[in-house]
Amino acid sequence: MPVEICRLYENPSLREIGGGLIRPGGLELTKKALAVSALKPGGRLLDIGCGTGAALRYLIDHCGFRAVGIDPSMLLLSEGRAKNPGLPLAGATGTLLPFADRSMDGVLAECSLSVMSDVEEALGECFRVLDSEGALLIHDVYARNPPGAAGLRELPFKSCLTGAVSKEQWIERFEGCGFNVIFWEDHSRALKEFAARLIFEHGRLETFWGCSTETPGLEQGARIQSALFSARPGYFLAVARKAGEPFSARSGR
Numbered sequence: 001m002p003v004e005i006c007r008l009y010e011n012p013s014l015r016e017i018g019g020g021l022i023r024p025g026g027l028e029l030t031k032k033a034l035a036v037s038a039l040k041p042g043g044r045l046l047d048i049g050c051g052t053g054a055a056l057r058y059l060i061d062h063c064g065f066r067a068v069g070i071d072p073s074m075l076l077l078s079e080g081r082a083k084n085p086g087l088p089l090a091g092a093t094g095t096l097l098p099f100a101d102r103s104m105d106g107v108l109a110e111c112s113l114s115v116m117s118d119v120e121e122a123l124g125e126c127f128r129v130l131d132s133e134g135a136l137l138i139h140d141v142y143a144r145n146p147p148g149a150a151g152l153r154e155l156p157f158k159s160c161l162t163g164a165v166s167k168e169q170w171i172e173r174f175e176g177c178g179f180n181v182i183f184w185e186d187h188s189r190a191l192k193e194f195a196a197r198l199i200f201e202h203g204r205l206e207t208f209w210g211c212s213t214e215t216p217g218l219e220q221g222a223r224i225q226s227a228l229f230s231a232r233p234g235y236f237l238a239v240a241r242k243a244g245e246p247f248s249a250r251s252g253r
C-alpha cells in the first residue's frame with residue numbers, strides 16, 4: 001500500500017521554529033523521556049518518524065545510544081543526510097518496521113504516532129521490535145476537549161493535530177497493544193510556546209494553516225483554527241513498558 005506523506009512537516013518554517021525539530025518541547029522533552037525510561041547508554045534505540053534526525057543525532061552523539069531513525073519522507077531524510085552524513089536514517093513507515101522482533105531496547109515516537117493512519121498497527125510494530133524489558137517513549141498531541149476532536153478529522157490535511165484523541169483514548173490504545181503506561185505528564189505549555197513562535201513567524205496562525213493545505217487562503221486557515229480551538233489540543237509525554245501479549249493477539253482479533 002502506498003505510504004501517505006504528511007507534506008506539512010516538509011515545510012522548512014516548522015524546522016526553523018523547532019530548531020531542527022518539527023514539534024514542540026525541543027530536546028528537553030527527549031531528555032525527560034530518557035530519564036523516566038532509565039534506558040542506559042549503549043542501548044538500542046529506534047526513533048520512529050525521526051524527520052531530519054535532529055533528535056537521533058543527539059541520542060547517538062550526546063547520550064551514547066546505538067540509535068537508528070526511520071521516516072517515510074524522502075525530502076526530510078535527504079536533508080538529514082546532507083546535514084549529517086553517516087547518520088543512520090532509513091526510509092520506512094511506523095506500520096512496517098524493517099527490524100527484527102525484540103531487536104530494540106527503546107522506541108521513541110516524538111509527535112509521530114498521531115500522524116499515522118493506523119496508530120494501533122504502529123503500536124503493534126513497536127511491541128514486536130521491543131525487547132521484553134524495553135520502553136516506549138512518546139510525546140504527542142491529545143484533545144483536552146474530546147467532543148471537539150471530531151471536527152479535527154474533517155480538516156483538509158493530515159497532521160498530529162488532526163489525529164489527536166483524548167488522554168483516555170491514548171491510554172486505551174497503549175494498553176490494547178500490550179503496554180503498561182508507567183508515566184504520563186502534561187506538556188501543553190510546550191505546544192502553546194510552539195504556536196506562539198508560529199504566530200511570531202507568520203503574523204497569525206490562520207496564515208500558517210492557510211498556506212498548509214491544498215486549497216490555501218485565510219478563510220480556510222480560520223476554519224482550521226476554529227476546529228483546533230474546539231478540541232483544545234494539549235501535549236503529553238508518556239513512557240510505557242511491555243506488559244504482555246497485545247489485546248489483539250490474546251483475543252485473536
Ligand SMILES: C[S@@+](CC[C@H](N)C(=O)[O-])C[C@H]1O[C@@H](n2cnc3c(N)ncnc32)[C@H](O)[C@@H]1O
Pocket residue numbers: 003004005006009020021022023048049050051052054055070071072073076092093094095109110111112115116117160
Ligand atoms: C511532527 S513531525 C516529528 C518529527 C521528529 N520526530 C521530531 O521530533 O522533529 C512527524 C514526523 O512523522 C513522520 N511520519 C509521517 N507519517 C509517518 C509514518 N506513517 N510512519 C513514520 N513516520 C511518519 C513525518 O514525515 C514527520 O517527520
